[in-house]
Amino acid sequence: MKRIFLFVLTNLAVMLVLGVAARVLGVDRFLTANGLNLGALLGFSLLMGFGGAIISLLMSKWIAKRSAGVQLIEQPRSQDEVWIVETVRKFADKAGIGMPEVGIFEGAPNAFATGAFKNSALVAVSTGLLQNMTKEEVEAVIGHEVAHIANGDMVTMALIQGVMNTFVVFLSRVIGSLVDGFLRKGQDNTGPGIGYYVTTIVLDIVLGFAAAIVVAWFSRHREFRADAGAAQLMGRKQPMINALARLGGVQTAELPKSMAAMGIAGSIGKLFSTHPPIEERIARLQSTNP
Numbered sequence: 001m002k003r004i005f006l007f008v009l010t011n012l013a014v015m016l017v018l019g020v021a022a023r024v025l026g027v028d029r030f031l032t033a034n035g036l037n038l039g040a041l042l043g044f045s046l047l048m049g050f051g052g053a054i055i056s057l058l059m060s061k062w063i064a065k066r067s068a069g070v071q072l073i074e075q076p077r078s079q080d081e082v083w084i085v086e087t088v089r090k091f092a093d094k095a096g097i098g099m100p101e102v103g104i105f106e107g108a109p110n111a112f113a114t115g116a117f118k119n120s121a122l123v124a125v126s127t128g129l130l131q132n133m134t135k136e137e138v139e140a141v142i143g144h145e146v147a148h149i150a151n152g153d154m155v156t157m158a159l160i161q162g163v164m165n166t167f168v169v170f171l172s173r174v175i176g177s178l179v180d181g182f183l184r185k186g187q188d189n190t191g192p193g194i195g196y197y198v199t200t201i202v203l204d205i206v207l208g209f210a211a212a213i214v215v216a217w218f219s220r221h222r223e224f225r226a227d228a229g230a231a232q233l234m235g236r237k238q239p240m241i242n243a244l245a246r247l248g249g250v251q252t253a254e255l256p257k258s259m260a261a262m263g264i265a266g267s268i269g270k271l272f273s274t275h276p277p278i279e280e281r282i283a284r285l286q287s288t289n290p
Contacts, residue, residue, distance in 0.1 A: 010159055014050075014166055015042055027174060034177045035192055041173055049166030057158040060114040061101070061122045068112075070103035070124045080130065087142050088123050091233050095150035097121070109133065109247060113145035114154055121149045133246055140230050140239035147229025153222050160218050164211035172203035212272055219274040224284050237285050244285070248278035 019042055022028050028038040056063075064070060076082040081104075088102050098119025108128040115121030123145045129138060148154070173196075180196035227244070231237035275281075 010163065014163055015046055018042060018045070018166075018170055022174075030181065031174070031177055034181050034196075036173070036177055041170065045166045045170040045173075048169045049164075050162040052165060053158045053162030056161075057116045057154065060116060060154065064112065064114045064122060064124070065103070068105045068107075068124065070105045070122070072101055072103045083135070084125065084130075084138075084142070087139055088146065091143050091146040092149075094233055095146055095229075097146070097150050100146070100149060104130070111141050111145055113148045115149070116154065118149055118152060121154070123149070133243060136239045137243040137246060140234060140243040143230035143233040144226045144240065144243075147226040147233065148222070151222065151225055151229065153226070156222070157215070157219065161211075161215055164214055168204060168207040168211050172200045172207055175203055176200035216272050216274050220276045223275050223281065227281055227285050228288060231285060231288070237288065241282055241285050244278050244282050248282075 019038065022031075022038055031038050031041065065072070073081045073085055076085055084104075085102050089099055092099050098121075100113070100115070100121040100123045103122065103124040105124055105126055107126040109126060109132050111123070111125040111129055113121055113123045123142065125138065125142065129141060133141070176196040176199035177192070179199040180193050183195040184193050227240055228237075230240045234240070276284075
C-alpha cells in the first residue's frame with residue numbers, strides 16, 4: 001500500500017508541476033486563446049497517462065494468466081510442483097512478502113512475476129525452464145522473480161510509465177496548439193485546427209518512442225537489482241550466474257508485450273530492450289560481494 005500511496009502522490013505532484021509551469025510560462029493563456037482549457041488538458045493527460053497505467057497494473061495478473069496460459073498450482077500434483085511451491089514460499093518468507101500465487105506455463109525457458117500488490121502477486125515459470133535447468137538454477141530464477149516483487153518493481157514500472165505517458169499527452173497537445181496557432185495566425189482561433197491534430201498525432205508517436213526508451217532504461221536497471229536480490233535470497237551468487245549463463249545459451253520464450261518487462265529473459269534491442277545483455281548481468285553479479 002505504501003507504493004500505491006506513492007503512485008497517487010506522484011500523480012498529484014506531476015499535475016501540480018505541469019499546471020504551475022504552464023501558468024508561469026503563460027501557456028495557459030495561449031491555450032485559452034486557441035480554444036483549449038488548461039484544467040481540462042491536465043485532467044485528460046492524467047486520465048490517459050496514469051489512468052491507463054493503474055488499470056494495466058491492477059489487471060496485470062488477470063492478463064498474465066490468460067495471455068501466457070498460466071496454470072495455477074492450487075493443489076500440487078507432483079513432487080516437482082510441490083518443490084516449486086515450497087521454493088516460492090521459502091523465498092517469500094525470507095523477503096518478507098505474502099505468499100504469491102504460483103503457476104506454470106508452456107514454452108521455452110522463461111519466468112515472470114506480476115501483480116499490483118506485494119502480498120498478492122503471481123510467480124510463473126515455463127515448462128522449458130524446468131526441463132532445461134538444474135533445480136539450483138531454477139531456484140535462482142524463482143529468487144529473481146520474488147526479488148522483483150519484494151522490490152515493488154511492478155508498481156514502480158507502472159508509475160514511471162504513467163509519468164511518461166502523462167508528459168507525452170500533455171506536451172504533444174501544448175506543442176500542437178503552438179503549431180496550430182502559428183499556422184492560423186490572424187485567423188479565427190475558436191477551436192483547434194488541422195495543424196493541431198496532425199502535430200498531436202505525430203508527437204504522440206515520436207514522444208511515445210522517447211518515453212519507451214526511458215521506461216526500458218529503468219527496466220534494465222531493476223534487472224540488475226533482481227539478480228542481486230536472488231543471490232541474497234540464496235546466500236550466494238553462483239546459482240544465479242549459472243542460470244543466466246544457461247539462459248544465454250538457449251532460445252528463450254517470447255512473453256506477451258504487456259509482461260515482457262517482468263520476464264527473466266529479455267529481447268535483443270538496445271535502447272528498447274527491457275533486459276540488459278546476459279553478459280552484462282553476469283559481469284555485474286561477479287563484481288559484487290559474495
